Amino acid sequence: MSIGSVPLRYLITMDIDRCMRCGRCIENCPYGVFRREGEQIRVNSRPCTACHRCISQCPRDAISLEERPVDYRSHPVWTTEVREAIYNQARSGKIILAGMGNALPYPIIFDRLVLDACQVTNPSIDPLREPMELRTYLGKKPSRLRFRETPGGDIELATEIAPNLQLETPIMIGHMSYGAISLNAQLSLARAAHETGTFMGTGEGGLHEHLYPYQDRMIVQVASGRFGVDINYLDRGAAIEIKIGQGAKPGIGGHLPGEKVCADVSCTRMIPLGSDAISPAPHHDIYSIEDLKQLVRGLKEATEWKKLVFVKIAAVHNTAAIAAGIARSSADAVVVDGFRGGTGAAPRVFRDHVGIPIEAAIASVDAKLRQQGIRNEVSVIASGGIRESADIAKVIALGADAVYIGTASLVAMGCRVCGACYRGLCPWGIATQREDLVARLDPDEASVQVANLIKAWTLELSELMGAAGINSIESLRGNRDRLRGYLLDDGILKVLDVKPVGA
C-alpha cells in the first residue's frame, strides 16, 4: 500500500508511577487499546476513539490522552481531515460514514445572538418569588373561540378544541431508536421524560415492551421503513411523528446495519435477525405535499383522531414553504431538524454539507406561518444542535414552541461525543447492543442525570425569562425583540428578523 499508515488520531499514555495495574482500563476498553504483559499494562493507541471510558474508570488518574500527536504540515486548505478522507477513499472507493453531528467549523448563529434583560424601566421578575409559566401545549390552537349560551343562561365553549400535549417544560427528548441506542439508554430517557413531565421520541425502531409503562410519555415514530409500526404501536404513543427527514442527513434514508439487529431489536422492529434495516429516502406513499396529508390523515384515521401527528423535516433551503404545506395537512406540529443534528451514522458528505442551521430555519418557518395566518395550526419544534438552555431561549424567541434535545441527553448519560456510535461498541452502554456494554448503563442513575439536566435547563430558562421581565414562555415565543445579533451580517439579520446589537 503506497499510502502507508496514517498518523495516530489519539495517543494514550500511561503514567507508570501512578498506575496500580488494577486492569480496569483493560476491562473497560472494548476497542482493545490496553493489554497486560507480565507486570505491565501495555497500550496500543491505534484503535482508540477518545471515548474516555478508561480515563473515567482509572482510580489513579494514570491515563492521559492527546489528540493528533503527530502533525501534518499545517495548511488552511488541505486540512488533516481532508487529507485523511482522501486516503480512506483512495483505499476503499466507498462513501465515508461518520457518527454524531456536523463536524465542520461553521459559525454557530446561536453564539452570535444575545438575550435581553431588564434595567430600570421595566423590572425583572424573580422566579424565586413569582410564578414562572413554562408549561407548554403542543398542537393546534383555534384561530378564534366561539361561545354559546345555554338555556340556563350560562356561557359555554362552542369551539371544538383539538387534542394538545401538555409539557411541563419546553424541552423534549428527540427520536433515538432502539437499535441506534440501547434499551437501557431508552429506558433512562423514558424515565427522565416521565419524571420531568415531558415527552420523548421512540425513533424508528418500534416500542420495546419494557417501555410500555412510559408509553404516555412516548412519541412513536413512523418513518419510511415502517419498522415496528402496527396499530397497537400507534395506539400506545401519546403522539405519532412522521419522519420525513433528519438534519444530520437530509434527503437520504437510514440504514441500521445487520450487526446491530440482535434478537431483541429484531423483535421490536419486526424484521429478521441480522438483516439490514433499510429506511429508504422517501416514504413510498409520499411524493407530494398532498400525499403527506394523506399519511397524516391515515394515521389520524387509524387512531380515531385522538392522537397528535407531528411531521419532522430536515432544515433545508425551502423548509418554510414545506412547513406551510405541513400546517395545512391536518398535522399538529412540525419538527424542524437543523444541520447540526446528531446521528449514529451518516455519510460524512451529508453530515457536513447538507442542510441549514436550525436558527435560520425556525425563524423563516415561524415568519412564513405567520404571514399566511396559519401559525396557530401547528406547533413548531426545533431540533438539532441544542447545546444549552440559552440555545432554547434563543430558538423560542425565534419562533419555536418547544425543542427536542438528542446528543445533550446522551452526554448527560456519559457520552463523550467520540462519534464512533456506528462501531456498535459504545463503552458507555449507549450506542451498542452488546449485553456486557449495555449493562454498564444503569437506568436508575442515568435517568436521574437526564432528568437533572432537563430540570437545570428549565430553571435557567425561568431565570433568563425573569431577567427579561417575562413570566410566561408564551411571551417569549417569537419575541425577537428580546434578541440582538452580534456580528451577524445584514442578510442573516433579515432572515432572523432580529436587530443588531445597539439598535
Added chain:
Amino acid sequence: MSNRWGLEEMQRVSIDAAGIHYTDLNREIKRAFAAGAREITLTNVLGQRFIADGLRGDVSLIIRGVPGGDLGMFMSGPTCTVYGNSDHASGNTMDAGTIIIHGSSGDAVAHSMRGGSIYVRDNVGYRAGIHMKQYEEKCPVLVVGGSARAFLGEYMAGGLIILLRRGEDGPFSERGIGSGIHGGEIVVRGEISPECLGVGAKVAPASSEDIGRIRPYLERYRAVFGEDSVIQLDGPYTRVTPSSSRPFANKYVWE
C-alpha cells in the same frame, strides 16, 4: 339462516356509503362491529379513503364500489372484499387479515405490508409490494392475477409476491422488478426480460419445490375468484430473490 361463519343473520349489516366522508364511514363500521356485526356490506363506495384503517378483529367488509387510497391501512385481522377496483396503496402497512379485489388495484398496493394476504384478480400499478417485510410467522402474501407495472417488489424485505399474468404471453418486461430487494421472493409466471431485473435482484427458474410452495395461494386465488379465473399452473415460473440480504454492505466505509 346463518352466514358462512355460522353467525346469525342479525350480525350482518349494510351501510350506504353514498356521500359519507371516510371518517364518518369508518366510525359507522367500528360502531357496527362493536355492536356485534361480523359482516358489514358497504354499498355505493365512491373514492372514500382509509376504509378499515387500523381496524382490528374478525370482521368481514364487503365493499361495493371503488374504495379510495389506503384501503385496509394498518388493518389487523379483518377481511375486505371489494367488488370493483381499488385505488392506490391498498393494504398499506397492513398487519393481518385479507384484502380481495375483484378488479384491479392502483400503485403501491401492499406497501410495507407485514402480514396477511392480498388477492387482486386483475392488474396492479407501479411499485406493488414495495418494502413488504416479514418477521417470524408473519409473512405477507400478494397474489396478482393479471400483470404489474414497473418496480414490482421494490425494496422488498420479506414476504411473497405471486404474479400470474393471466392472458399474457412472452416475457415480463416491466422495468426494475425487485429493485433493492433484500428479503422475500417474487414468483412470476413466464420469463422475465433480463434488462428488467432491478439492482440487487437475482433471477432463476422456479423449482418444483417453489411451485409447490405457491400452489396453496393459487388454489385460494381460484377459490376466491371462481373457476372462470383459469390459471395456467404448468407454465414456467421465474423466481426473483435478493442477491444479498445486505445490499448496501459494500457501499460504505467507516470514517
